[in-house]
Amino acid sequence: MIIRTIVLLAAILAAYGGFSLFFEFGAADGIDVMDFVRSGLIFASTFWLAWGAFTAIAGLFSQPKPPARHAGYFTERTAVVIPVYNEDPVATYARIAAMMASIDQTGQGDRFHFAILSDTRDDAIAARERLWFERLLRETDGDGRLFYRRRVKNTGRKAGNIEDFIKRSGSAYEFMIILDADSLMEGDTMIEMVRRMIATPDLGLLQTLPNIIHARSRFGRVMQFAATFYSPVFARGLALMQGRTGPFWGHNAIVRTRAFAQCCALPELAGRPPFGGHILSHDYVEAALLARGGWVVRVDDDLAGSYEEGPENIVDFAKRDRRWCQGNLQHSRLLLARGLKPWSRFVFLQGILAYIAPVFWLAFLTASIAAPLFAPPIDYFPIENWPFPVLPVSQVSKALSLMVGVVGLLFLPKVLIAIKAGFDGRVVGFGGMLRAAASTLAEVALSTLTAPIFLMFQTRSVSQVLRGADGGWPAQSRGDGSLSFGDAWSASYWIVLTGAAVIGAAQMLSPALVPWLLPVALPMVISPLLIAWLSRPGFPTLFTTPTEIAAAPIMVIQADVLSRWSSSASAEANTSADAVPFAE
Amino acid sequence: MDRSIGHFAPLEERLMSAAGTLPDAPMAMPEQDLSTPITFSVRGWLRALTLLPSRAGQ
Numbered sequence: 001m002i003i004r005t006i007v008l009l010a011a012i013l014a015a016y017g018g019f020s021l022f023f024e025f026g027a028a029d030g031i032d033v034m035d036f037v038r039s040g041l042i043f044a045s046t047f048w049l050a051w052g053a054f055t056a057i058a059g060l061f062s063q064p065k066p067p068a069r070h071a072g073y074f075t076e077r078t079a080v081v082i083p084v085y086n087e088d089p090v091a092t093y094a095r096i097a098a099m100m101a102s103i104d105q106t107g108q109g110d111r112f113h114f115a116i117l118s119d120t121r122d123d124a125i126a127a128r129e130r131l132w133f134e135r136l137l138r139e140t141d142g143d144g145r146l147f148y149r150r151r152v153k154n155t156g157r158k159a160g161n162i163e164d165f166i167k168r169s170g171s172a173y174e175f176m177i178i179l180d181a182d183s184l185m186e187g188d189t190m191i192e193m194v195r196r197m198i199a200t201p202d203l204g205l206l207q208t209l210p211n212i213i214h215a216r217s218r219f220g221r222v223m224q225f226a227a228t229f230y231s232p233v234f235a236r237g238l239a240l241m242q243g244r245t246g247p248f249w250g251h252n253a254i255v256r257t258r259a260f261a262q263c264c265a266l267p268e269l270a271g272r273p274p275f276g277g278h279i280l281s282h283d284y285v286e287a288a289l290l291a292r293g294g295w296v297v298r299v300d301d302d303l304a305g306s307y308e309e310g311p312e313n314i315v316d317f318a319k320r321d322r323r324w325c326q327g328n329l330q331h332s333r334l335l336l337a338r339g340l341k342p343w344s345r346f347v348f349l350q351g352i353l354a355y356i357a358p359v360f361w362l363a364f365l366t367a368s369i370a371a372p373l374f375a376p377p378i379d380y381f382p383i384e385n386w387p388f389p390v391l392p393v394s395q396v397s398k399a400l401s402l403m404v405g406v407v408g409l410l411f412l413p414k415v416l417i418a419i420k421a422g423f424d425g426r427v428v429g430f431g432g433m434l435r436a437a438a439s440t441l442a443e444v445a446l447s448t449l450t451a452p453i454f455l456m457f458q459t460r461s462v463s464q465v466l467r468g469a470d471g472g473w474p475a476q477s478r479g480d481g482s483l484s485f486g487d488a489w490s491a492s493y494w495i496v497l498t499g500a501a502v503i504g505a506a507q508m509l510s511p512a513l514v515p516w517l518l519p520v521a522l523p524m525v526i527s528p529l530l531i532a533w534l535s536r537p538g539f540p541t542l543f544t545t546p547t548e549i550a551a552a553p554i555m556v557i558q559a560d561v562l563s564r565w566s567s568s569a570s571a572e573a574n575t576s577a578d579a580v581p582f583a584e
Numbered sequence: 585m586d587r588s589i590g591h592f593a594p595l596e597e598r599l600m601s602a603a604g605t606l607p608d609a610p611m612a613m614p615e616q617d618l619s620t621p622i623t624f625s626v627r628g629w630l631r632a633l634t635l636l637p638s639r640a641g642q
């Protein structure tokens with residue numbers, strides 16, 4: 001609680017600093033309405049940045065005590081549920097086979113059942129799911145502990161899929177480990193999660209921090225490095241902030257089935273999408289409802305062996321972000337829902353701000369370009385009967401101070417994380433001190449370069465959600481995620497035009513602003529090149545992660561299963577679905 | 585754990601009864617109340633601020 005208050009006050013203070021610096025800068029030529037607008041936007045944007053930075057710094061200097069855990073054998077049964085939706089069954093089931101093998105190695109595999117919960121709409125994929133399920137069942141000797149079912153209607157999407165499982169089979173399981181189709185988890189990690197759940201009877205949900213693995217493209221590997229190098233520290237800070245009202249990210253987490261059933265059946269919201277209908281970002285809401293029901297929701301960043309895969313290019317990232325944007329903005333309907341913990345409301349607000357903040361930055365840029373239109377003319381002779389002109393005092397130092405402050409908030413946490421990793425030896429897993437430092441600097445440079453592109457995609461997402469419009473994405477991603485220049489152009493030509501318009505407008509209205517705007521506008525103008533280049537493999541000497549140096553045991557098993565299956569995948573895919581059992 | 589809902593064969597028997605099909609062990613899941621004490625509509629506010637077209641215009 002004390003740390004929350006300190007971080008909150010520090011963020012407000014930093015935001016006020018940004019506000020006052022900019023107000024002095026903007027009002028030097030006389031106060032006008034645009035000075036208030038721009039300073040207000042700076043306050044909101046700086047607060048958001050500072051909140052993230054100080055949360056990370058809190059995580060950096062905290063040393064949480066080891067959580068309680070049950071030792072010895074346990075009898076509680078756990079269902080590992082894997083909701084699937086039009087996924088490639090070979091890739092998904094290879095992960096399941098690996099996890100079953102890994103849990104068997106612990107000697108307590110009989111306590112874990114695996115349930116594939118299909119919401120697949122494509123009948124051809126569904127036929128392959130059933131076909132490959134037969135093989136999975138046979139190879140894992142999974143009779144009685146491996147299940148598959150496909151819903152006729154995918155009511156409530158993923159949340160409805162899990163709800164359907166609980167209503168049908170929930171009483172059989174004390175705990176549920178909820179995974180995504182691309183999740184991978186060591187057997188030891190699953191056992192440890194169950195031990196922690198048993199040891200803390202009021203723990204309703206325990207979230208792990210999944211590391212990204214198997215990235216191949218430049219963009220994917222940068223994300224993989226950032227998620228592995230920085231995220232544990234950010235997550236620890238988040239855990240400190242959230243306390244008993246922790247996060248749920250929808251997968252790679254364990255829940256107490258009884259608690260989840262008691263609290264998490266989501267209603268359909270009144271009205272039409274995007275704000276009405278099914279709750280899209282259901283995980284945040286489920287965490288809030290568990291907390292409302294008196295259950296503890298916690299993230300344990302020390303739980304290793306939890307993995308997922310990430311998008312390989314900016315366009316796929318932006319597509320996923322578009323869904324999250326709609327889900328988070330829909331939470332505005334729930335901000336005032338009855339009985340929620342204040343912190344849950346704040347988390348909803350944070351999620352909304354994550355998408356609104358880029359709009360604030362864009363609004364700030366637009367307001368800055370337009371500001372000269374509203375500024376009063378400069379009065380060189382403000383003193384009556386004084387024959388010499390009074391030249392305005394340069395305010396560049398104030399603008400520079402503000403820029404240094406904003407850049408500091410953006411990069412200080414990353415630099416501090418890298419320094420600490422150097423001292424505590426964590427850099428070894430990232431290729432050593434020099435490579436980790438070079439990777440951090442390169443990540444900072446690349447995230448700076450791509451930030452304006454994400455700003456534009458996020459702004460468009462917010463606008464689309466508010467207008468109730470579709471995402472409107474061209475289909476272009478290859479199997480490996482690489483994009484041609486043409487694909488990248490069709491996804492980002494409007495960003496190029498906006499960047500060119502920004503430079504043009506600034507040149508006409510405020511030529512002095514042009515150099516300040518170039519770091520934002522130039523990446524926009526070259527966005528198709530950046531998007532295509534980053535979607536290809538590269539950076540062989542940078543962005544090394546521990547699983548690139550040595551694959552985790554579960555990854556080795558997965559690769560082995562996949563190589564055995566891949567040779568027969570195409571032949572078996574052509575087998576008639578009619579001969580396949582388990583169709584519902 | 586609440587296993588009082590419904591009347592079924594012993595659990596182990598049900599788990600083993602049909603290869604590959606889910607255990608028949610229901611659990612109730614009551615729908616949650618997420619209503620708000622006051623009406624809160626983002627689009628309503630935006631319309632009021634004339635940032636979005638009125639319903640009639642759509």
